[in-house]
Amino acid sequence: MPVKLKKRTIFWFLISQLVLVAIICLIPIPEKATPDINNFDKVIHLSVYIWLSWLAGHCLNSFKTITLLIVYGLAIELIQPMTGYRSFEFYDILANSSGVLLGHYLFKFLKIPLLQE
Numbered sequence: 001m002p003v004k005l006k007k008r009t010i011f012w013f014l015i016s017q018l019v020l021v022a023i024i025c026l027i028p029i030p031e032k033a034t035p036d037i038n039n040f041d042k043v044i045h046l047s048v049y050i051w052l053s054w055l056a057g058h059c060l061n062s063f064k065t066i067t068l069l070i071v072y073g074l075a076i077e078l079i080q081p082m083t084g085y086r087s088f089e090f091y092d093i094l095a096n097s098s099g100v101l102l103g104h105y106l107f108k109f110l111k112i113p114l115l116q117e
Contacts, residue, residue: 011059014052018072021048025076028085042095049073049099050106057107069100 049069056065073096080086 005058007059010055014055014059017052017055021052022076026079026083026086028083039091042091045092045095046099046102049096050103051099053100053103054107055103057104062104062108066100066104070097073097073100 053065053069056069060068074093077088077093077096081088
């Protein structure tokens with residue numbers, strides 16, 4: 001039987017995850033820190049936004065989840081060039097948005113619970 005967490009608790013955990021993602025996306029990353037695999041970063045983008053969307057689905061309605069996370073991903077991509085060491089990539093936005101939709105699907109239609117006892 002799934003453990004019930006309060007929406008408020010999940011919401012604040014989501015906020016902490018969004019802050020963590022923003023920090024990671026806006027700090028300098030050494031070239032050697034990521035594997036030399038084609039489009040590996042897109043898999044990471046997809047995975048992170050699946051997680052955020054699935055988590056948000058537990059405390060926000062569908063429209064808010066999809067809209068806010070897609071706008072959030074776009075905002076980070078638009079801010080990155082201003083750092084001087086990160087760059088804007090259209091395919092990151094595509095991976096982020098795909099992750100949002102896939103995470104929403106996992107939450108909404110597969111009913112994967114947040115926690116199990």
